[in-house]
Amino acid sequence: MTNDAAMTPERFAALADAYGADLRRWPSHEQDAAQAMLATDPANARDVLARAATLDGLLDRHRVPAPSSALIGRILSSAPQPGLLWSRAKLWWSGLGLAGIGLAGAVTGALALSLATPALLDHRSTGLAEEQTIFGEVDLDGTAP
Structure with missing residues (x-):
C-alpha cells in the first residue's frame, strides 16, 4: 500500500x-x-x-555511564527491608498457633477424662473396686481361669 x-x-x-x-x-x-x-x-x-x-x-x-558502587550502596541501603512486617506477623501467628495447640490438648484431655469418669464410677458401686479397672476386672490372686 x-x-x-x-x-x-x-x-x-x-x-x-x-x-x-x-x-x-x-x-x-x-x-x-x-x-x-x-x-x-x-x-x-x-x-x-x-x-x-x-x-x-x-x-x-550517546552512552550512559554505569552507576558507581556508592550509588548502588545508597540505593540498596535506602530500600525498604523486605519481610520486617511479615516476620512480626509470623511471630504473632506462631504464638497464636502454640496457644491453640495447647488449648486443643486441654480440651481433648478434659473430654477423655469426662468419658472415662462414668465408667470408673459404675465399677466402684459394685463393691469390687480394688479388683476392677476401667478396662475390666483384674485378677489379683491369680485364681481366674
Missing part, C-alpha cells in the same frame, strides 16, 4: 524526526511515498534526511 498522495514535506519531516534518516527503519507503508518524495523534491528531502542523520549520529554515540 502506498501513500503517495498523503506524503507532504511536513509529513516527510515528521517521519524523518521520528524514524531517522534510514528509510528502511520507516514504516513499510510509508517507504514508497518517501522514495517518491526524494524523487520529486530531492533538495528539500535530502536536507531533512541530513538533519535526521546528524541526530541519529548523536544518539548512536
Whole structure:
C-alpha cells in the first residue's frame, strides 16, 4: 500500500524526526511515498534526511555511564527491608498457633477424662473396686481361669 498522495514535506519531516534518516527503519507503508518524495523534491528531502542523520549520529554515540558502587550502596541501603512486617506477623501467628495447640490438648484431655469418669464410677458401686479397672476386672490372686 502506498501513500503517495498523503506524503507532504511536513509529513516527510515528521517521519524523518521520528524514524531517522534510514528509510528502511520507516514504516513499510510509508517507504514508497518517501522514495517518491526524494524523487520529486530531492533538495528539500535530502536536507531533512541530513538533519535526521546528524541526530541519529548523536544518539548512536550517546552512552550512559554505569552507576558507581556508592550509588548502588545508597540505593540498596535506602530500600525498604523486605519481610520486617511479615516476620512480626509470623511471630504473632506462631504464638497464636502454640496457644491453640495447647488449648486443643486441654480440651481433648478434659473430654477423655469426662468419658472415662462414668465408667470408673459404675465399677466402684459394685463393691469390687480394688479388683476392677476401667478396662475390666483384674485378677489379683491369680485364681481366674
